[in-house]
Ligand code: HEC
Ligand code: HEC
Ligand code: HEC
Ligand code: HEC
Ligand code: HEC
């Protein structure tokens with residue numbers, strides 16, 4: 001590895017950052033990125049020589065965790081080599097989990113939104129240049145510029161504004177199902193004790209840090225929020241760790257160490273509970289919540305999945321990534337998931353056929369045997385009955401309960 005690095009230094013110091021010596025995918029790079037990556041290479045080599053064991057740190061990486069000595073390259077840098085993944089990921093809801101106000105499609109297409117509750121009137125006004133959040137009690141008015149829009153509005157979008165140097169979460173949010181404003185979930189204050197309280201909830205400190213680390217990339221430095229560093233949205237480096245060293249090293253000589261985290265190396269339970277669970281909330285996090293998060297825990301898929309009777313959270317066919325590719329849009333429609341269930345639960349009457357498939361064919365890996373019973377009721381659209389949609393009060397949305405089960409009519413929601 002050390003030899004490898006010295007070779008890289010020679011190449012770099014002779015300034016031979018030319019097309020001819022670079023692999024084809026790098027030759028495609030925009031000159032700006034080639035320049036930027038060359039610079040990164042120098043800095044990471046300087047670091048690398050001081051701390052030769054650094055590469056191993058990546059094996060312990062988890063989302064939302066800082067890696068103090070690593071630099072971020074930004075999503076465009078990854079896109080220059082990982083073309084397909086970048087194209088599809090940039091359209092996902094996760095990729096748009098956070099945006100600066102000027103880039104919110106909701107704000108752009110809704111120049112004026114209003115909401116009224118008791119003595120207070122709310123108004124969100126966007127004129128293309130400015131986005132303001134205003135609340136009045138008829139006598140006084142609070143008006144502040146919206147800085148960030150949280151959420152891709154699959155369900156909702158919540159606005160964060162700044163006032164007197166502090167950050168606030170707007171008391172009202174946009175909901176797609178009603179195409180308008182309503183109370184932000186968990187934030188209704190009826191009646192609000194003051195205009196200030198009616199407008200928004202102060203989230204300065206720990207809470208803002210949490211919001212931005214789940215919805216964005218790179219904003220937390222030495223445990224402090226540094227919004228000037230923020231890359232909005234869940235991007236490549238949110239999940240794979242800061243990629244400055246990787247991007248620079250891959251340019252010249254892909255070596256033994258990738259300097260990047262590949263979640264494929266995780267066992268199923270760590271992937272679901274610790275990796276996706278870092279934001280979607282795993283079983284350990286929910287166990288600490290009062291009342292196990294009550295019915296809101298329907299949004300905490302890793303926790304729900306973990307408690308599905310008969311479904312082993314260690315089985316790879318049951319990982320978050322078995323059903324969802326984080327680089328692609330969420331697949332919608334009940335039939336889209338049937339094959340995931342029927343690998344283990346052969347449809348009724350099809351046992352014979354599956355049995356035959358399980359016979360190993362010479363030279364091929366045998367198909368894993370089914371391990372579950374067959375459904376006595378239906379042979380398709382499994383998730384429509386066994387992963388029921390649950391309405392969360394105030395969310396104007398039915399979330400998919402990831403606790404796979406026989407949901408009987410009239411039965412209480414199992415926490
Ligand atoms: C100069 C080209 C280049 C750039 C820029 C680049 N990569 Fe890579 N990356 C590669 C190559 C080459 C590999 C190894 C072959 C492969 O898996 O495609 C790789 C592999 C990976 C892997 C798999 C690692 C493993 O252990 O299997 C991940 C994850 C990854 N890159 C993420 C990123 C991210 C995130 C960025 C942006 C910060 C990025 N890459 C930027 C070239 C690049
Ligand atoms: C850094 C935090 C973070 C991590 C890690 C993370 N997610 Fe997400 N995910 C989010 C946020 C935030 C949203 C909400 C996006 C929105 O609609 O605004 C989301 C949304 C989703 C959605 C819904 C997409 C839609 O169209 O509504 C799926 C599916 C999903 N994540 C799957 C995963 C899987 C699988 C993993 C693990 C491989 C994962 N996520 C890891 C933060 C994260
Ligand atoms: C622990 C990580 C975490 C924190 C902290 C967090 N979120 Fe989220 N948020 C998520 C995930 C994951 C989702 C998507 C899961 C779901 O569907 O509920 C989400 C969904 C949302 C949505 C709905 C997006 C959609 O799909 O339409 C909004 C709005 C939102 N969050 C705003 C906020 C705001 C504002 C804060 C801070 C006050 C915050 N979140 C803090 C992880 C987090
Ligand atoms: C929400 C988390 C998340 C985001 C965001 C994300 N990835 Fe990944 N990535 C994963 C997971 C999980 C895997 C492992 C998938 C598996 O087990 O097959 C992975 C695997 C990879 C691999 C290795 C594929 C292999 O076969 O080993 C590459 C390369 C990669 N991602 C690049 C990217 C790039 C580039 C981006 C940004 C455009 C990105 N990822 C964004 C979670 C994420
Ligand atoms: C057996 C398949 C399966 C597995 C495993 C799975 N999901 Fe889902 N997930 C679904 C289905 C089905 C939907 C609903 C799709 C639709 O909207 O039609 C969904 C929807 C979601 C959504 C969107 C919000 C909602 O309630 O509709 C998020 C976020 C999500 N899954 C995250 C995860 C995470 C995180 C994991 C890992 C703990 C996971 N899922 C594991 C099948 C699965």
Ligand code: HEC
Nearest residue numbers: 309310315317340341344371372373382383386404405406
């Ligand atoms: C990795 C294999 C596996 C996968 C994938 C799987 N199951 Fe199961 N499932 C089992 C096993 C094992 C049991 C327990 C024995 C039994 O009842 O068949 C079970 C039990 C069940 C039960 C009965 C639960 C109860 O409370 O008695 C239902 C319903 C069910 N599964 C539906 C599904 C659906 C729907 C899917 C797809 C979203 C699915 N399963 C995916 C293996 C699996």
Ligand code: HEC
Nearest residue numbers: 341342345372373374375376377378379380381382385406
């Ligand atoms: C229309 C709703 C519906 C659909 C669709 C459906 N099921 Fe079921 N399923 C049920 C009901 C209801 C039961 C409980 C039957 C009973 O115990 O009377 C059940 C029972 C089961 C059981 C437990 C069987 C046992 O003997 O304990 C499994 C496993 C199962 N379903 C899997 C599936 C799979 C896999 C699919 C898709 C191929 C599917 N179901 C589609 C309603 C449905």
